Amino acid sequence: MKIHNFSAGPCILPPEVLNEAAAAVGEFNGLGLSLIEISHRSKDFVAVMEEARELTKELLHLPDRFDVLFLQGGASLGFYTAAINLLPTEGRAAYVDSGTWSAKAIKEAELLGKIDVVGSSKASNYDRIPTFSAPPKETSFMHYTSNNTIFGTQFASTPDAGVPLVADMSSDIFSRTFDANLFHLFYAGAQKNMGPAGTVMYAFDKEAMSQTGRAIPSYLDLTVHAGKDSMFNTPPVFSVFVTLLTLRWIKANGxxxxxxxxxxxxxxxxxxxxxxxxxxxxxxxxxxxxxxxxxxxxxxxxxxxxxxxxxxxxxxxxxxxxxxxxxxxxxxxxxxxxxxxxxxxxxxxxxxxxx
Ligand SMILES: Cc1ncc(COP(=O)(O)O)c(C=O)c1O
Incomplete structure (x- = not known):
């Protein structure tokens, strides 16, 4: 039965992707084993992770200095992870408050330092993307939510803040083109345009990392993950695999x-x-x-x-x-x-x- 699936997430995935994912759970690569019962360090799975990272770089036209990781914790852990990797101990960051997810990102970042909320549309129940004021001097980055899943608002284009950008792109990643050069980091939970729930993608400028003067717990330190090719610990193998299938589908479709x-x-x-x-x-x-x-x-x-x-x-x-x-x-x-x-x-x- 054909269902028209308008779910906000987890959500519709291409039927070809679902079929291939189902087959791989039965048996992967002719190994006589399921995708989810082989070691993440086997050459078959390492190839999956590498292709997913490379295809992300290719599809988003990321500059060479960018790295891509597929981790756990969802975008909700991304709120804190982004800030702890980029906000210097004595620094400040600007945030645009355009919805529930932005407000959550602000709450997490405030645990780490001085946050200036430079624009908010909360007073009108987030019915628009707010205008924002220029971030104060010595701002390390401006964070924004590119698409507000709950309220149905989206930045029409990449904002010009005069400082590097950090974005939660959970609900519009791979849906439109943008210039990654303007970013220090962006992240996205997989469960909309990218794949099933269970992994979050981080893309970041390697040169912008390790400048905060903070001690960062290993799992939250993006350079630790990058040093291990996104295999610091057991990755969410099924989600990464289905994400790879979805990325291949995007490429095959133009x-x-x-x-x-x-x-x-x-x-x-x-x-x-x-x-x-x-x-x-x-x-x-x-x-x-x-x-x-x-x-x-x-x-x-x-x-x-x-x-x-x-x-x-x-x-x-x-x-x-x-x-x-x-x-x-x-x-x-x-x-x-x-x-x-x-x-x-x-x-x-x-x-x-x-x-
Ligand atoms: C824009 C946005 N940010 C963050 C999240 C939270 O993502 P997660 O559930 O992966 O933590 C969502 C979830 O739907 C979202 O739409």
């Missing part, structure tokens, strides 16, 4: 620029309908709208039951909005076909025509 075009076509279809259909309104300001997560609501809540019945019978799944926004959220990650968005738009129009 790369990140092609993903971006497809994603723009999908988001344009849904936002055109939200703006046209008198029964709906969007949550995010037009200039802050996300290409990944479209948040919207019914103007007349008495139609909720009927609309919910209609989209469920159209085999749409995962459309309920996050509790802090309400309404609906259509998450349209790389693997979601345009056809699924068209199905949702058809249901919205059918509701309108019922009168």
């Amino acid at each position: 790369g990140v620029a092609v993903m971006q075009k497809r994603n723009e076509a999908k988001s344009s279809l849904i936002y055109t309908e939200i703006d046209r259909n008198p029964l709906f309104e969007g949550h995010a300001h037009v200039d802050s709208r996300s290409h990944m997560n479209a948040t919207f609501r019914l103007l007349d809540e008495s139609k909720t039951e009927r609309f919910d019945t209609m989209w469920k019978s159209a085999k749409i799944s995962g459309l309920k909005g996050h509790r802090s926004v309400g309404g609906y959220r259509a998450s349209m990650y790389n693997a979601l076909p345009l056809e699924s968005v068209q199905t949702l738009v058809d249901v919205m129009q059918a509701l309108e025509h019922e009168g």
